[in-house]
Amino acid sequence: MRKNIILQFVVMVLILAIAITALSLYNLRHIGIKSAIHNAQAISEVVKSGLTSHMLNNNMHQVDTFIESVSNMNNVKNIWLVRGEPVDKQFGRVDKTKLPKDALDKSVLLTGKMAHKIEETFTTTSVRVTIPYNAVAVKNIDCLKCHDVDPGETLGAVSLELDISALKQIGIESIYIITLVVLFAIFIIIFLSKRILQPYIELFDKFSININNAVQGKFKRINIPTSGISKDMLNLTEEYNKLMVNFKDTSIDIEKKLHGFIGYQAGKEGNDPLNESKEIIDNLSNLYQFKKEIELxxxxxxxxxxxxxxxxxxxxxxxxxxxxxxxxxxxxxxxxxxxxxxxxxxxxxxxxxxxxxxxxxxxxxxxxxxxxxxxxxxxxxxxxxxxxxxxxxxxxxxxxxxxxxxxxxxxxxxxxxxxxxxxxxxxxxxxxxxxxxxxESAFTDGLTGLYNRKFLEEHTKKLIPHAKREELNIGVLMLDMDHFKAVNDEYGHDIGDKVLKELATILDETVRESDLVIRYGGEEFIVLLVGVKNENDALHVANKISKKVRENEIDVYAGAKLKKTVSIGLSMFPQDSSSFNSVIKNADIALYEAKSTGRDKVVRFKEEQVSSVDLF
Structure with missing residues (x-):
């Protein structure tokens, strides 16, 4: 921790030093360039005045000497005159020594405006400035008297090359000074950190270690330093120790109670009880939502x-x-x-x-x-x-x-x-x-285990719309045990119940799983052949049931056997009626016909059976 703080301070000082140095160098360069341009303008004014004076005194042959003397001025590397085209035309000759040397000269002669450029290396900097000499008519200088030009037209230019490397040298020296200052500052920071910051850094390290331990479920107090830190830090450390103690006791207590609540064994020692408790609470929350859903x-x-x-x-x-x-x-x-x-x-x-x-x-x-x-x-x-x-x-x-x-x-x-x-x-x-x-107890018969009449009433509310929608046939068999009362009278109700159970078993084993067998009441049963192809298949099932009942032997007592028969009436839905209740009534009419014509037979419902029942 201490190394990190010192490194951060050192980096901050270095960044600050670099920023100050860069700013200083920029300012020195900017000021140097401005100063050079200003000096160039001043020198050009001197040259212009000198040229005017030489011209008025007819001493133009001494102009080169005058320019040479100006070039000996401090920081002036070079100076030359550039003659404009209007002057050459007026005097009818071209002075090759005063032709433009480069594009900068040509640009100034063309535009009539001052221009400059900078040439520099790591150690040297020079400013090249070209200043136009425009024709003016003022009190002291009236160019128009000697030159046949328009006011403001460019007669020529003064070009100077000034050396400002001295300013750059000053900047380089400032870098050395700033570097020494930075090194000294770093030394002071390291020294002060050891003396002043060390107690705080050590305390911070203890906080960091204890917090990491707390994440792993190890809650420990911090030994409070006796000196070197402020009272506020001492109070903070004491509050932290109280917090750790309370947090340890509370989290462990919560963890134990949650473990006890769900019967979950505690994790390994050193695990974070807070995370374990959070996991348990998340699971309890999910469990609660699960419970609410399954209740619906x-x-x-x-x-x-x-x-x-x-x-x-x-x-x-x-x-x-x-x-x-x-x-x-x-x-x-x-x-x-x-x-x-x-x-x-x-x-x-x-x-x-x-x-x-x-x-x-x-x-x-x-x-x-x-x-x-x-x-x-x-x-x-x-x-x-x-x-x-x-x-x-x-x-x-x-x-x-x-x-x-x-x-x-x-x-x-x-x-x-x-x-x-x-x-x-x-x-x-x-x-x-x-x-x-x-x-099932409400919809099943307690004796036979078959569906009862109530189930038939409820189930057909869904079955009939489905059959109409899918165009299914339903064969309705109404069965009645022949002479069943005689069984109860001769053998008792126990044997009578046994006979009914045997019949229920035969019915259940004879029909398909998709068919329904219902005890309609007493010794009467109804079989719904759902999806039967035609009445011939329904008659086949009915005859099969009749045969099995006829052949079945029922033990009554002491090895005695009893055989019974059934009468069956058949009606088809929807062939006989579009009303299912009418179909059941028709099957009942056919059953009556079977019983009244000799029993132990299967009778298919016909319309003429209705009138015979009414007459009877």
Whole structure:
């Protein structure tokens, strides 16, 4: 620090000295040139007066002697006369010794105005000046008496070359003096800095070191100098020490509380607690925004997608999988798959209860010298699995996969913040599960697990406009178990419920996934064949159902078997009616026709069936 201050002072003095020297040299040069031009004008006036006097006294033969005497004046290197063209014409002869020597002479004779130029080297400077001799008519000098010219016309010129090198020599000497002054000033600065500035420089160095240490999380006091600095600096140092103590205590306290708040372990000793706290606060802020967003999401899928985006965009994770495991049903569902590394999918699909993370409720991490999870199939990859319980029966397993070990280590350092996002998502996921279960309970039949009549009413509000827009056919099958009351009367309601469950299973297994099976009420069921090609395909499905029911044997008790049949009525939308409620009514009419004509049959709705029902 001390060297920097001294160097800055030295540079400042040098710059100042150079500036003063340059300014002095410029002024000396400028003044010298002006002075030379002024002297040249004075000398030219002397020469003009002399020439006039010689002319009036008819002594022109002594002009050269007069000019020679003038040239002996101090600083005059050379002087000569230039005769103008009007004089040569008047006297009829040309004096070659008085012809213009250069362009400057010619220019002055042509313009009638004084001109000058400067010629200089490093050590010498000369000023060349040419002054015109213009014809005038004044009291003492009347050129027009002797010369046949117009007033103001140029008769000739006086050219002089003056040496002003002495001024430059003075400037060079001033450079020497200024250099000595500068060197002396530098010596004084160095001496004073050691005596006066040294305590301040040392204190500044201590401030600098302590601030750098504070950035690294090391807060230390400064030992206050006993002498050499002002009272204000002593007070400043004391205030700084108080600030460091307060800052250390406060930042460490904030850091500990933030770590405790999110369950994050403190970093290594010497880390900057302020930066760590800032990082934690930034993450908490982002976490809060994330929580607010997922509370507005409509479904679990939206929450999973949002969580996936956080993993990809914030934590730069490239390969991970979200797996839901229903423990009671031993069922696995992949809800998110990012990347191509689902390396335990085979085991998870066949026997999800073997998942180590789901079974132990703990994180499962790749190890260097042994295989933590025996079901992870890729030995050259690394993994980190964590388990989150989102309901009593459903666990969410998040499986992170890496190609390099350093990527796994980076995840370990971030896992606390990652889990914070997962933990914030868990309650919302549970709420969505409960809402789904509640919705399913409102729209499903408690006995058979099929959709109920309420679901049919709500679902057709969307299905029918879609079918009309896409020009889809819908086959409506209305089914009724034949003589079902007799089952309840003879075997009891438990067997009756079993018969209905068997029928629900047959229906669910016979139709496509895109079709809907609904328990309409009691022993009545409706099957919606969505997108069926024509009524022949619908009749084929209906006959297939009738055959399976007819062939199905139901255990009742003590090895006894029971077989039942169904009657089915078929109506087509929109062929039979553009109103879906009318189509259901038509299917019911066809069902009545099937039951009234012998049961265990499939009847296609026809218009004449309507009048027979009314008459009955």
């Amino acid at each position: 999401d409509d479904s679990r899928d939206e929450i999973y997608q949002r969580l996936s985006q956080v993993f990809s965009n914030k934590f730069n994770l490239k390969a991970f999988n979200f797996i839901e495991i229903e423990m009671l049903k031993n069922k696995m569902t992949t809800v998110i798959q990012k990347g191509d590394f689902f390396c335990c999918s085979k085991t998870m699909k066949e026997t999800p209860d073997l998942c180590r993370s789901a079974r132990t409720k703990n994180d499962v991490v790749s190890m260097d010298f042994h295989n933590t999870c025996p079901y992870f199939e890729k030995k050259d990859l690394f993994y980190y699995c964590t388990n989150i319980s989102i309901s009593k029966n459903i666990n969410l397993i998040i499986n992170f996969v890496f190609e390099k070990k350093n990527e796994l280590e980076k995840l370990k350092s971030q896992i606390t913040f990652i889990k914070s996002y997962i933990n914030e998502a868990a309650p919302s996921l549970e709420v969505k599960l409960l809402m789904k279960a509640l919705q």
